[in-house]
Amino acid sequence: xxxxxxxxxxxxxxxxxxxxxxxxxxxxxxxxxxxxxxxxxxxxxxxxxxxxxxxxxxxxxxxxxxxxxxxxxxxxxxxxxxxxxxxxxxxxxxxxxxxxxxxxxxxxxxxxxxxxxxxxxxxxxxxxxxxxxxxxxxxxxxxxxxxxxxxxxxxxxxxxxxxxxxxxxxxxxxxxxxxxxxxxxxxxxxxxxxxxxxxxxxxxxxxxxxxxxxxxxxxxxxxxxxxxxxxxxxxxxxxxxxxxxxxxxxxxxxxxxxxxxxxxxxxxxxxxxxxxxxxxxxxxxxxxxxxxxxxxxxxxxxxxxxxxxxxxxxxxxxxxxxxxxxxxxxxxxxxxxxxxxxxxxxxxxxxxxxxxxxxxxxxxxxxxxxxxxxxxxxxxxxxxxxxxxxxxxxxxxxxxxxxxxxxxxxxxxxxxxxxxxxxxxxxxxxxxxxxxxxxxxxxxxx
Amino acid sequence: xxxxxxxxxxxxxxxxxxxxxxxxxxxxxxxxxxxxxxxxxxxxxxxxxxxxxxxxxxxxxxxxxxxxxxxxxxxxxxxxxxxxxxxxxxxxxxxxxxxxxxxxxxxxxxxxxxxxxxxxxxxxxxxxxxxxxxxxxxxxxxxxxxxxxxxxxxxxxxxxxxxxxxxxxxxxxxxxxxxxxxxxxxxxxxxxxxxxxxxxxxxxxxxxxxxxxxxxxxxxxxxxxxxxxxxxxxxxxxxxxxxxxxxxxxxxxxxxxxxxxxxxxxxxxxxxxxxxxxxxxxxxxxxxxxxxxxxxxxxxxxxxxx
Numbered sequence: 001x002x003x004x005x006x007x008x009x010x011x012x013x014x015x016x017x018x019x020x021x022x023x024x025x026x027x028x029x030x031x032x033x034x035x036x037x038x039x040x041x042x043x044x045x046x047x048x049x050x051x052x053x054x055x056x057x058x059x060x061x062x063x064x065x066x067x068x069x070x071x072x073x074x075x076x077x078x079x080x081x082x083x084x085x086x087x088x089x090x091x092x093x094x095x096x097x098x099x100x101x102x103x104x105x106x107x108x109x110x111x112x113x114x115x116x117x118x119x120x121x122x123x124x125x126x127x128x129x130x131x132x133x134x135x136x137x138x139x140x141x142x143x144x145x146x147x148x149x150x151x152x153x154x155x156x157x158x159x160x161x162x163x164x165x166x167x168x169x170x171x172x173x174x175x176x177x178x179x180x181x182x183x184x185x186x187x188x189x190x191x192x193x194x195x196x197x198x199x200x201x202x203x204x205x206x207x208x209x210x211x212x213x214x215x216x217x218x219x220x221x222x223x224x225x226x227x228x229x230x231x232x233x234x235x236x237x238x239x240x241x242x243x244x245x246x247x248x249x250x251x252x253x254x255x256x257x258x259x260x261x262x263x264x265x266x267x268x269x270x271x272x273x274x275x276x277x278x279x280x281x282x283x284x285x286x287x288x289x290x291x292x293x294x295x296x297x298x299x300x301x302x303x304x305x306x307x308x309x310x311x312x313x314x315x316x317x318x319x320x321x322x323x324x325x326x327x328x329x330x331x332x333x334x335x336x337x338x339x340x341x342x343x344x345x346x347x348x349x350x351x352x353x354x355x356x357x358x359x360x361x362x363x364x365x366x367x368x369x370x371x372x373x374x375x376x377x378x379x380x381x382x383x384x385x386x387x388x389x390x391x392x393x394x395x396x397x398x399x400x401x402x403x404x405x406x407x408x409x410x411x412x413x414x415x416x417x418x419x420x421x422x423x424x425x426x427x428x429x430x431x432x433x434x435x436x437x438x439x440x441x442x443x444x445x446x
Numbered sequence: 447x448x449x450x451x452x453x454x455x456x457x458x459x460x461x462x463x464x465x466x467x468x469x470x471x472x473x474x475x476x477x478x479x480x481x482x483x484x485x486x487x488x489x490x491x492x493x494x495x496x497x498x499x500x501x502x503x504x505x506x507x508x509x510x511x512x513x514x515x516x517x518x519x520x521x522x523x524x525x526x527x528x529x530x531x532x533x534x535x536x537x538x539x540x541x542x543x544x545x546x547x548x549x550x551x552x553x554x555x556x557x558x559x560x561x562x563x564x565x566x567x568x569x570x571x572x573x574x575x576x577x578x579x580x581x582x583x584x585x586x587x588x589x590x591x592x593x594x595x596x597x598x599x600x601x602x603x604x605x606x607x608x609x610x611x612x613x614x615x616x617x618x619x620x621x622x623x624x625x626x627x628x629x630x631x632x633x634x635x636x637x638x639x640x641x642x643x644x645x646x647x648x649x650x651x652x653x654x655x656x657x658x659x660x661x662x663x664x665x666x667x668x669x670x671x672x673x674x675x676x677x678x679x680x681x682x683x684x685x686x687x688x689x690x691x692x693x694x695x696x697x698x699x700x701x702x703x704x705x706x707x708x709x710x711x712x713x714x715x716x717x718x719x720x721x722x723x724x725x726x727x728x729x730x731x732x733x734x735x736x737x738x739x740x741x742x743x744x745x746x747x748x749x750x751x752x
Contacts, residue, residue, distance in 0.1 A: 037457050037698065038680040040673065041551030041559065041645045043690040045715040046699040046708065 064440035071433035078426035083419035099191035103386035186403025194394035206398030287316035306366035308359035314351030344376030461558025547644025549587030553615030555671025562739035
């Protein structure tokens with residue numbers, strides 16, 4: 001903690017304890033000295049040079065002591081490492097990465113399913129720490145980032161709290177972040193599982209982890225119903241009560257190969273096909289009819305992925321692939337999105353597709369994987385890995401030194417330079433005063 | 447004197463006493479022998495201050511105005527057209543009056559001033575007894591009242607040294623008490639040679655001049671301690687000594703903040719003080735020497751007794 005004096009701050013205020021030394025010298029000078037006498041028969045030949053002055057004052061700070069005090073004062077000030085006081089306060093740029101994997105939306109208390117969730121607890125700890133920053137000296141701006149493609153990325157002042165959007169579950173299942181590639185000065189992780197403390201210390205990142213016990217519950221859903229995890233590692237999964245099987249809907253306008261593939265995939269998974277769109281675990285549907293102008297410019301094309309290729313015709317319009325959680329899955333050579341998907345939905349931008357005969361198997365596996373990935377089980381289903389215990393809560397503040405704004409760093413460097421100059425001048429002054437004191441001492445002017 | 451010096455108790459004197467070891471007797475014996483032999487080697491006619499007006503004719507010397515015309519040699523005046531007087535070795539016993547200042551100020555110095563004065567007085571007494579003089583040894587000040595000591599024979603030198611060795615510096619009465627006192631002056635009356643040993647700090651020159659008269663010779667031995675010659679060697683300028691004290695009056699003088707300047711003025715005052723006595727002695731035919739108590743008497747005493 002720096003001590004401010006007249007626009008300057010002492011970065012090592014503990015050095016001021018050394019002031020006791022010159023103070024002691026001054027106080028000793030107040031001590032009425034017993035005169036040291038030299039008996040001289042010729043004493044009367046001495047002019048009395050100091051008697052009157054001595055009677056007027058009780059103490060005397062001799063020249064050498066005065067300069068010694070000056071030298072000590074200057075030396076102590078130099079040792080206190082003066083720096084120009086910061087007028088602007090520090091401005092830190094923090095980046096908070098928020099883990100929004102399914103585990104973050106599990107309740108902290110498994111017995112209170114509607115109670116506080118892990119994400120709320122972890123974000124609460126982070127915002128509490130931000131609120132505790134001193135706006136005068138630790139002003140901070142925070143970049144809130146949701147760890148998902150196209151997720152939230154907003155910068156707020158520290159006192160503004162966290163965006164509410166972070167508390168809403170994402171539209172699709174996210175995997176747990178790879179924190180290692182995000183380590184940087186001023187980074188804070190908000191998650192549920194604590195990282196290794198030694199890694200935190202060495203990297204300087206902050207961590208606010210909610211922790212939490214294992215949360216039993218459904219971990220998978222299929223045609224036979226839900227599979228329930230008891231919360232104990234190694235325990236066999238229990239089949240839940242039988243209910244209606246998951247249902248998928250395949251639009252009638254889909255290309256025939258896709259419809260037949262979908263039917264086979266649903267049958268293999270034990271899924272019901274057809275019915276109302278609402279409540280469906282997956283909808284496979286074509287896009288909108290292409291406008292006349294757009295359709296005129298589109299012809300057949302060949303596209304493929306995962307080792308298959310197919311002739312595609314009957315192009316349809318697909319909206320921006322990245323909007324509202326959509327992710328492009330199949331893209332044409334001109335970069336046009338042909339298939340996009342999001343949790344519970346797959347949209348196809350054509351009405352005709354004819355896979356190459358040689359790649360029919362790869363075609364089937366590739367599309368089956370697409371449907372598997374975007375099959376939306378009931379919200380109560382959370383992967384077993386996500387339901388495991390997250391350990392104790394962790395609150396580790398980040399190292400702020402590395403998170404300063406570049407401009408602030410520049411100003412600090414200038415201040416440090418001026419401070420070093422002041423240190424140098426003080427040290428030189430102390431040395432000169434010390435030499436003067438020594439010289440006077442050696443001359444005998446005590 | 448500037449300011450109003452305050453009176454306080456006096457610190458212990460560094461060298462209040464006199465110590466004359468057994469070897470001192472042989473030392474002054476050798477000194478007296480050497481001084482007598484040297485005088486014997488001096489040519490006839492040279493001024494010989496230790497010679498009186500006895501019957502043994504030893505030569506001539508130029509006439510000085512005011513001298514007794516009965517000693518005037520008219521034959522030489524007629525032959526050389528220059529005035530000369532006849533010089534005889536004193537065959538009558540001469541009386542010497544040896545006074546030693548034993549006041550407190552004589553206890554200053556290492557070695558002490560009283561020690562140096564006693565050694566010089568003892569050597570002078572040895573010379574005087576060797577020349578057949580009758581010696582009266584007196585002292586002023588001192589811790590105890592000392593009666594005059596009469597010495598008439600060389601064999602009594604030891605008694606004189608004992609008296610000197612018993613002296614102890616103390617009190618305020620210095621040589622001034624001896625020269626200003628009618629009683630003491632009466633004791634010195636009739637003595638052909640008066641030897642005064644002390645620092646002469648408190649002595650009124652007028653009182654000294656009153657001791658002159660007739661053919662009486664006056665010898666002023668002025669001893670000062672090394673630190674009186676140079677107070678800087680007394681440790682001034684360190685954390686300690688910054689004041690001087692008069693051991694007799696207890697008056698203190700501070701050196702002041704500007705010590706070098708204070709010492710410079712002291713040296714000027716001391717030089718003027720010594721010169722005043724030296725000029726006084728020269729003007730009145732008085733023998734005067736000033737020395738440091740660290741000096742051996744063999745160095746200055748021959749000149750003082752000349």
